[in-house]
Amino acid sequence: MQAPKGTYDVLPADQPLREKIFGEARRILNTAGYGRISTPTFEDTSLFERGVGGSSDIVRKEMYTFEDKGGRSLTLKPEGTAPVVRAYIQHGMHKLPQPVKLWYYERMFRFERPQAGRYREHYQLGAEAIGSGDPALDAGMIMMMSELYESLGVPDVELRLSSMGDGNCRPAYVKRLSGFLKSVSDQLCEDCRERARLNPLRVFDCKHRSCQAALADAPKLIDNLCQDCQVHFDSVRKFLEPFGRSYRLDGTLVRGFDYYTRTTFEYECARLGAQKGIGGGGRYDNLVEELGGPSTPAAGFGTGMERIVLALESAGISGKQPGVDVFMISFGDDARQEAAIILHRIRGLGLIADTDYAGRSVKGQMKQANRLGARLAVIIGEDEVAAGRATVRDMESGRQSAVAFASVAEWIRERLA
RNA sequence: GUGGCUGUAGCUCAACUGGUAGAGCUCCGGACUGUGGAUCCGGCGGUCGUGGGUUCAAAUCCCAUCAGCCACCCCA
Numbered sequence: 001m002q003a004p005k006g007t008y009d010v011l012p013a014d015q016p017l018r019e020k021i022f023g024e025a026r027r028i029l030n031t032a033g034y035g036r037i038s039t040p041t042f043e044d045t046s047l048f049e050r051g052v053g054g055s056s057d058i059v060r061k062e063m064y065t066f067e068d069k070g071g072r073s074l075t076l077k078p079e080g081t082a083p084v085v086r087a088y089i090q091h092g093m094h095k096l097p098q099p100v101k102l103w104y105y106e107r108m109f110r111f112e113r114p115q116a117g118r119y120r121e122h123y124q125l126g127a128e129a130i131g132s133g134d135p136a137l138d139a140g141m142i143m144m145m146s147e148l149y150e151s152l153g154v155p156d157v158e159l160r161l162s163s164m165g166d167g168n169c170r171p172a173y174v175k176r177l178s179g180f181l182k183s184v185s186d187q188l189c190e191d192c193r194e195r196a197r198l199n200p201l202r203v204f205d206c207k208h209r210s211c212q213a214a215l216a217d218a219p220k221l222i223d224n225l226c227q228d229c230q231v232h233f234d235s236v237r238k239f240l241e242p243f244g245r246s247y248r249l250d251g252t253l254v255r256g257f258d259y260y261t262r263t264t265f266e267y268e269c270a271r272l273g274a275q276k277g278i279g280g281g282g283r284y285d286n287l288v289e290e291l292g293g294p295s296t297p298a299a300g301f302g303t304g305m306e307r308i309v310l311a312l313e314s315a316g317i318s319g320k321q322p323g324v325d326v327f328m329i330s331f332g333d334d335a336r337q338e339a340a341i342i343l344h345r346i347r348g349l350g351l352i353a354d355t356d357y358a359g360r361s362v363k364g365q366m367k368q369a370n371r372l373g374a375r376l377a378v379i380i381g382e383d384e385v386a387a388g389r390a391t392v393r394d395m396e397s398g399r400q401s402a403v404a405f406a407s408v409a410e411w412i413r414e415r416l417a
Numbered sequence: 418g419u420g421g422c423u424g425u426a427g428c429u430c431a432a433c434u435g436g437u438a439g440a441g442c443u444c445c446g447g448a449c450u451g452u453g454g455a456u457c458c459g460g461c462g463g464u465c466g467u468g469g470g471u472u473c474a475a476a477u478c479c480c481a482u483c484a485g486c487c488a489c490c491c492c493a
Contacts, residue, residue, distance in 0.1 A: 002466090002483085002484070003484095005483085005484070005485095056491095057490080057491055057492085058491085058492085061418075061491095062491080062492090079492095079493090108493075110491090110492080110493090112418095112490090112491070112492080113418070113419090113489095113490085113491090114484090114485080114486090115485090115486070115487075115488090116485090116486065116487085117492095117493080118491085118492070118493080119493090122493060123493085124493055125493095126493095191489095191490080205490095205491085207489080207490095255492085256491065256492060266492095273487080273488090274487080274488065274489085274490095274491095275491095275492075275493080277491095277492060277493065278493070279493065280492085280493080302493065303493065304492085304493025305493080306493070307492095307493055308493090329451090329452080331451070332451095358445090360445085361445095361446075361451090362451045362452060363446090363447095363449080363451085363452065363453075364445075364446080364453095365452085365453090366451095366452050366453040366454095367452095367453050367454085368453085369452095369453065370453035370454055371453085371454090374453095377452080377453080379451080379452070381451055382451085383451080391451095391452090393452075393453090395453070395454090398452090398453090400452090
């Protein structure tokens with residue numbers, strides 16, 4: 001038996017680093033006034049069809065869609081924004097002071113071919129601020145991500161920034177681009193011709209040299225923004241400026257969801273290979289309305305737990321398990337009985353305490369205490385039972401003390417304080 | 418979904434042109450009758466990813482399949 005393709009177990013040794021990442025994200029988001037939201041693992045399929053968009057690969061071929069016994073079509077969530085927006089609408093959050101700022105840490109599911117850094121089930125940290133079109137918000141999102149990566153020590157992080165325009169300027173631009181693509185159609189690869197038909201903006205993602213060459217003179221959306229979008233974009237950049245966050249202005253940056261408008265951004269870790277995108281996001285001013293809510297501007301970001309982990313590991317950064325304070329060593333029936341009582345008391349004082357359940361020899365138990373990095377070992381054998389006093393050994397110095405059973409727990413707490 | 422590489426003990430890896438699986442680390446024990454981190458010794462541990470096929474004989478060759486990895490694709 002093995003875990004299904006593209007899934008994996010997070011083992012105890014993996015947890016500390018993940019918890020550190022989660023903890024940093026929580027700290028940053030909480031200090032920025034974001035409240036955590038959890039949404040269901042699955043949603044009505046139509047939520048993603050309408051939200052993410054029919055021309056996206058995710059909806060076209062990567063969703064885990066199934067029918068439940070009531071005949072409903074449900075889908076394991078492939079991304080986090082649509083469900084949060086659904087919750088915003090469902091709970092009438094537009095009546096709360098705006099914007100409503102929410103963050104999440106959730107599992108995402110996509111039927112993709114797995115690879116290092118790409119899984120069929122992965123964890124994403126994300127945030128959404130719904131109900132504000134303020135460009136300062138876009139910049140704030142970008143800076144929160146920067147702060148997260150920086151505080152964790154993610155190496156070689158690069159930021160790409162662009163604008164997708166809005167309903168005012170994008171359609172006209174797409175028409176222009178389509179015309180251009182038609183004129184160079186014979187120089188494009190098969191995929192690009194398909195893209196030209198479905199979602200022309202995505203041709204810019206193509207890695208084929210010939211396509212890149214053919215696109216060299218293509219009109220860029222970023223040069224064809226309408227007045228409002230241009231003002232907005234300039235403002236985002238202005239808000240970013242004082243922070244000194246370097247970025248690459250990239251008119252070819254197109255994210256994989258249809259709902260983005262105006263600002264889009266993507267963070268990459270240069271040492272991650274093909275799956276180097278560690279996080280991204282942008283503004284989605286039409287999504288709330290498209291999902292049945294009032295016309296509401298919003299922005300958000302998402303970042304991948306696994307990719308952050310890989311990036312940190314590539315820099316030799318790891319998490320460490322909390323060390324054991326006390327290891328209880330005992331042998332003989334009476335002694336084991338006494339040890340169990342004392343162990344319970346020590347734990348009750350909030351100390352991390354463990355003992356042997358494997359029938360190890362005294363030497364073996366000492367070894368285990370050492371292996372766990374215990375600061376103190378409490379030894380209880382026949383002699384100790386007879387004297388009513390436990391032997392407490394300092395694992396570093398090797399010094400031992402005899403302490404009465406009744407007070408040994410408190411004695412240890414003071415000793416370790 | 419496409420192409421390629423890989424798959425031997427819990428981990429890292431060996432095993433010649435096919436001859437029937439071994440080391441280091443880990444773990445358990447002993448040397449050290451109730452005391453760890455060093456050393457030495459011993460022990461536990463393997464459907465050779467799985468299923469077929471070729472062969473007197475397959476970890477080794479062939480086919481299929483599963484999984485991982487790399488690139489494409491896509492994205493976190």
